[in-house]
Amino acid sequence: MFTFLHTRKQQGKLAGRRVLLTGASGNIGQAIARRLIHEGATIALHYHSNVEPINQLCKLAARQQVFPLQGSLHTGQQARQVFTQAQKKLGGVDVLINCIGTSRDNSVLLLNDEDAEITLQSNLAPVVYLSEYMLEQGTDIEHGRIINITSITGLVGQPMRSLYGAAKGAVIAFTKSIARDVAELGWTANCIAPQVVEGGLADQMKSQIQTMLANVTPIKRPCTPDDITGMTSYLCTQESGYITGTVLNISGGLITW
């Protein structure tokens, strides 16, 4: 029985795919992790400090299917450490999913340089650094995938969120550019831009604004973390190999352009 469990191979459409998921302890990260575990991926679950959700995720997975990975991603050195550890645990990273970020929301008249630095360091820097290290693997990786979870704020803006809009807009443009770089390796790079998602940063918004947003959305309900997992899972697969350089908005019809 023990031997059977130890040597059982993952099943599911992502069996054999090795994923580094950053921000796995966040609401969206946890949902993506659950989906990828179910689909049979082998995952390095990155987190910064909140280990409890990671422990829960580990209980869902088979042995040797998930590996907790703690670390900061704000500097190149920190990000490299995390990526190297992921490579060692997984034997290589086929799929990089960036699901991290924070927001300093306020009127532009009240924001300062420190707010800008924190917002860009937490949203843009990890994406850029980890993409660079992902690319260094080169042809060792077939069907590589870079998936950046951004936000509709980067596409269409939101009041009082100018720095978050800047950071997510930067991630979108960066992803479109490197999609052209990774194409020659047979990889893809895409963004997923969800509407404001229940839990997480949405909790910082006033409830009346959340209600207003849900009311103007054709599918009249807030976006949930689980709404994002299907597309994320699909983009990890080989069959998504002709989708690249895109921004897939998951907004319930709020943005139709």
Place this chain on the structure above:
Amino acid sequence: MVNQPHILLVGKEDYLPSLAELLMQDGAKTSLWHAADTQLPTGHLPDKQMESATPASSSLEKIDAVVFFDRIREQRSAFDSDAIIEQTLSTVTQLLTTVRNTVTKMLETKTPGQIIAVCDTSAIAGRRDQVASATVGGALIGMCKSLAKELGRYHISVNVICLGPLSEINDKLNLTPTETMMLKASGLGKPAELTHLAKNIQHLAQSEHWLNGQVLHINDGLVM
């Protein structure tokens, strides 16, 4: 309509003084603001105010439009993570400072205003050899759309110009042979002249356009 708009140009591009001249020929009053760590452009600019290190806005009676430039493509490195992040942060903080200063001025003088950011055309679709330019431009676009939604209540519009190659600075894209062939066949993608940029800025500065939160591509159809 603002017939003689007061336009504040903010940036380090060498062609800004020439651009200011063109705007003034069309009746605008212009001022230039350069960050403290850049050299002032050479050449005398009569009847203009040049400020360095301190906001030029403090010396203007009013500001109808501020145009923020960040498009020094030739200085961008191809894929240097630290440079990409640093340049994006630098641009974002400079725009933040610019907007704070000028919006304060606009609100003080109760002037409907225009904020225009100029970035590289690579921001909208990405470009293989311009990762840094694209990232910086993407940040400007994302930020300006949020600003448009925030500042609309104060009658301040915010738009972005994505600028393709400029002939005055011998600006060239590194096109592949296939891209060159396609553009030659279509006749599109010709470099803009400074007058084209000036006309668009003049149009946006005069507030009759009713554009807000938009991205205008001045690149002769290079990106559609």
